[in-house]
Amino acid sequence: MNKKALSREIEELKKKKKILIVAHNYQRPEVQDIADILGDSLELARIAAGVPEERILLCGVKFMAESVKIISPRKTVLTPEPEAGCPMADMITGEDVRRLRKEYPDYLFMAYVNTSAEVKAEVDLCCTSSNALALVKKLKGEKIFFLPDKNLGSWIKDQTQTEMELWPGFCYVHNRIQMEDLEKGRQEHPEAVAMIHPESPLQVLKAADAVLSTGQMITYARTSPAREFLVGTEEGMVYRLQSLFPEKLFYPMGRPFICDNMKKITLEKVHKALTDEETIIQIDESVIQKAAQSLNRMLEMS
Numbered sequence: 099m100n101k102k103a104l105s106r107e108i109e110e111l112k113k114k115k116k117i118l119i120v121a122h123n124y125q126r127p128e129v130q131d132i133a134d135i136l137g138d139s140l141e142l143a144r145i146a147a148g149v150p151e152e153r154i155l156l157c158g159v160k161f162m163a164e165s166v167k168i169i170s171p172r173k174t175v176l177t178p179e180p181e182a183g184c185p186m187a188d189m190i191t192g193e194d195v196r197r198l199r200k201e202y203p204d205y206l207f208m209a210y211v212n213t214s215a216e217v218k219a220e221v222d223l224c225c226t227s228s229n230a231l232a233l234v235k236k237l238k239g240e241k242i243f244f245l246p247d248k249n250l251g252s253w254i255k256d257q258t259q260t261e262m263e264l265w266p267g268f269c270y271v272h273n274r275i276q277m278e279d280l281e282k283g284r285q286e287h288p289e290a291v292a293m294i295h296p297e298s299p300l301q302v303l304k305a306a307d308a309v310l311s312t313g314q315m316i317t318y319a320r321t322s323p324a325r326e327f328l329v330g331t332e333e334g335m336v337y338r339l340q341s342l343f344p345e346k347l348f349y350p351m352g353r354p355f356i357c358d359n360m361k362k363i364t365l366e367k368v369h370k371a372l373t374d375e376e377t378i379i380q381i382d383e384s385v386i387q388k389a390a391q392s393l394n395r396m397l398e399m400s
């Protein structure tokens with residue numbers, strides 16, 4: 099079946115079955131096009147909690163589907179590809195956190211949402227790339243153990259001068275963005291404003307014009323008087339921004355950066371998940387309850 103016919107069938111199936119499709123900004127263009135809602139991981143989880151649909155199909159990596167389940171434990175959360183994991187989230191386990199807590203007993207443990215449900219259940223507080231900086235500023239005086247992303251942690255540490263220990267995890271996609279990419283982008287598009295995601299290396303973050311989460315990039319592009327932008331994040335975001343603001347121009351920062359894990363989700367797999375309804379996210383009730391505490395603490399503080 100070609101893409102058009104497959105998309106049509108997906109549209110019919112989701113309506114007939116009353117299944118809401120939510121998709122992350124890094125999904126393939128054709129998957130973004132059949133989604134009911136697009137956004138970053140927490141945005142999707144919060145929106146999924148507020149809609150009447152009892153079944154949600156999450157197009158993104160596993161920790162994102164888990165976040166939907168943690169925030170909406172009574173809903174059925176489906177994934178088109180159970181093997182689509184996030185290598186950064188997999189760089190730390192609940193066991194690691196339990197051990198670290200013994201080594202750093204007077205530290206507050208803060209986890210980026212890009213972690214498994216098991217890890218969220220072991221920490222004090224979660225954060226996103228949009229609110230991490232503000233949350234750490236509010237926690238003035240606390241010693242913080244930040245995990246798993248050393249780049250996001252280094253950025254916060256640099257901006258707040260907070261005493262922080264960092265777990266050496268990283269996103270293999272954003273960690274590849276180098277100074278040469280920023281310089282090449284600026285040479286090719288001298289009028290463009292350089293936006294970059296804080297999972298990128300600190301040196302590049304400091305040299306760019308704006309350090310922003312994907313949600314913040316949308317607001318920035320909407321409100322900025324600039325007409326051209328370099329986008330320092332996964333290439334799916336370039337498509338998303340270009341679709342939202344066709345009158346402006348968006349370019350990858352020097353070269354395209356692709357998350358193979360996000361791209362494991364295809365229209366064929368979305369169609370199969372809608373048809374079979376077998377790939378359901380399962381998390382232990384006790385893990386859901388503990389993970390919800392660290393997520394809720396973040397929401398209360400935001």
Ligand code: SF4
Pocket residue numbers: 124159183184185186187212269270271272332357358359360
């Ligand atoms: S882009 Fe990076 S953080 Fe996001 S899913 Fe891919 S590997 Fe994980």
